Amino acid sequence: MSAHLLAPRSDRVAAPSHRLLERGRPPARWLIRRWYDVRVHHPERFPAEGPVVVAGNHVGFVDGPLMAIFAPRPVHALTKLEMFDGALGWFLRRSGQIPLDRTNADPAAVRTAVRVLREGRAVGVFPEGTRGPGDLTTIRSGAAYLALVTGAPVVPLTFLGTREPGGTSSSLPPRGARLDVVVGRPMPVDAVSWPRTRDHVRLTSAALRAHMRSGLADALEETGRSLPGPLPQGDRDE
Structure with a gap:
């Protein structure tokens, strides 16, 4: 039986386009590096093939583009619906x-x-659900659920430098800023067939949070960077 027929069924939804994502990454990397000093650490940790859930901490506005463009393989990131208006929405789709x-x-x-x-x-996910300190104090369960359904390993990405201390949720780093993208060690997850219980998801999510926080600590030590702190008072990532 096709895997698409297993619960949750995925045969009735269209697969996202991937040609522009694959072909556009090299020129996009070149263009972004004309503006920022982007450094990708430990790309060899990223599985060369097969399904992968990419889970990033969420610090700044450019985290999503960096995930899609600079991850060692093309990433289809779950992106907030509000971004899909107008020309930007056409491009994202x-x-x-x-x-x-x-x-x-x-x-x-x-x-x-x-x-x-x-x-x-x-597939890319920001488990914190919104931009903020990026310290992974709390995470949502989506990344863990996707891994449990498919048996895909979860690969953490740590983003550092994508928001200046005191910067707003929509601010951009200054030109020439160093942006670090640290690929963490994959966390294997065994697929659990339907019905998956809340305990399955809760325990896997807790294990993922611990794994990501450990990777974050390693990334901070390796790069000598620090997190930008909380968003300014009253600022929310809408």
Whole structure:
């Protein structure tokens, strides 16, 4: 039986486009590096093939583009629905990013992400759910759930330097800033067939948070960087 027929079924959702994502990454990397000093650490840790759940801490506005463009393999990132308006929305869809309603249950986004993983590609998630200190104090369960459904390993990405201390949620680093993207060690997750219980998801999510926080500490020590601290009072990542 096709994996797409397993619960949750993923045969009734369209697979995101990936041609522009794959072909556009080299020129996009060149262009971004004309503006920023982007350094990717330990790309060899990223699995060369097969499904991968990419889980990043969320510090600044450019984290999503950096994940899609600089991860060692193309990443279809779950991206907040509000970003899919106008020309930007057209580009995001053409580049294979997955719209996500953060305020309501979004089974279509989940099934689309599951389809991508079942086809052996990479899905990106920001488990903190919003931009902020990036310290992984709390995370949501989406990354753990996707890994449990598909048996995909979770690869942490740590973003450092993508927001200046005191910067707002929509601020950009100054030109020439060093941006560090640290690939963490993969966390293997065994697939659990339906019905998956809340305890399965809760325990896996707790293990993932501990794994990501350990990787964050290693990344801070290795790069000599620090996190930017909380957003300014009253600022929210809408």
